[in-house]
Amino acid sequence: MADPLKIVGISGSLRKDSFNTALLHAAAELMPADVEFSIVTLHDIELFNEDVEREGFPAAVVALREAISNADALLIATPEYNYSIPGVLKNAIDWASRPGSAGEMPLSGKPLGIIGASVGAYGTARGQHHLRQVTVNTNMHPLNKPEVMITFADKKFSAGQLHDEPTRKVVRTHLEALVAWTKRLSQ
Numbered sequence: 001m002a003d004p005l006k007i008v009g010i011s012g013s014l015r016k017d018s019f020n021t022a023l024l025h026a027a028a029e030l031m032p033a034d035v036e037f038s039i040v041t042l043h044d045i046e047l048f049n050e051d052v053e054r055e056g057f058p059a060a061v062v063a064l065r066e067a068i069s070n071a072d073a074l075l076i077a078t079p080e081y082n083y084s085i086p087g088v089l090k091n092a093i094d095w096a097s098r099p100g101s102a103g104e105m106p107l108s109g110k111p112l113g114i115i116g117a118s119v120g121a122y123g124t125a126r127g128q129h130h131l132r133q134v135t136v137n138t139n140m141h142p143l144n145k146p147e148v149m150i151t152f153a154d155k156k157f158s159a160g161q162l163h164d165e166p167t168r169k170v171v172r173t174h175l176e177a178l179v180a181w182t183k184r185l186s187q
Contacts, residue, residue: 004034004035004036005034005035005036005072005073005179005182005183006035006036006037006038006070006071007031007035007036007037007038007071007072007073007074007075007113007178007179007182008038008039008040008067008068008070008071008073008074008075009024009027009028009037009039009040009074009075009076009077010024010039010040010042010074010075010076010077010092011023011024011039011041011042011076011077011078012042012076012077012078012079012085012086012088012089012116012127013077013078013079013086014042014043014088017160018079019079019117019118019119019150019154019157020077020078020079020115020116020117021077022117022157022160022161022162023077023115023117023150023157023162023171024039024075024077025039025160025161026161026162026168026171027075027077027115027171027175030168030171030172030175031175032175032176032179034179035175035179037075038067040063040064040067042088042089042091042092044059044060045058045060045061045064045088045091045092045095046058046060046061047091048091048094048095053098057095057098057100061095061096064092064095064096065095065096065100065106066106068096068106068107068110069104069106071110072111072182072186073110073111073113073178073179073181073182074107074110074111074112074113074140075112075113075114075115075175075178076089076112076114076115076131077115077116077117078114078115078116078124078127078128079116079117079118079124079127080116080118080120080123080124080125080126080127080128081127083126083127083130084126084127084130085127085130085131085134089131090134093107093134093138096138097137097138105138105139107138107139107140108138108139108140109139109140109141109185110140110141111141111143111181111182111185112135112140112141112142112143113142113143113174113177113178113181114128114131114132114142114147114148115148115149115150115171115174116128116149116150117150117153117156117157118149118150118151118153119152119153120151120152121151121152122149122151123149123150123151124149124150125149128147128149141181141185143174143177143178143181145177146170146173146174146177147174148170148174150167
């Protein structure tokens with residue numbers, strides 16, 4: 001029997017009642033059975049600084065990089081701030097993109113699912129598009145379809161739960177496609 005696929009979820013939001021963090025928890029419920037899914041937090045990741053990097057990666061950065069390295073794929077749930085991704089998410093990507101002492105680059109070659117939820121009418125379309133631009137230099141391999149850009153999230157989530165069944169179906173389809181994409185890229 002093959003080892004289960006490992007996918008790590010990252011929320012681009014630090015907000016306690018974040019729709020995007022709730023979306024990752026919904027993904028955990030909807031994930032195919034043969035997947036081991038975990039969520040990492042960005043709360044303790046300090047701002048990227050080459051002076052700090054020269055002294056060695058901070059413990060929270062080491063934990064993030066190890067989680068990414070040990071995963072077969074990533075699932076990023078991003079809000080959209082000013083037509084882009086949140087600074088905390090970009091900062092984490094910057095830390096994870098740096099070569100380690102042995103030259104390892106945890107993001108390079110990593111399959112990536114991108115999802116997002118917003119209270120607005122555009123979902124997180126512009127933020128997701130910008131995240132795709134960032135993945136070019138980090139050499140990640142984002143899944144193109146199906147897209148998950150949840151609009152009017154305040155109507156689809158309550159008490160931290162995604163209750164809208166059509167949206168749950170779209171998320172499930174994306175997760176199944178991410179698993180297939182990850183297996184395809186590993187061949």
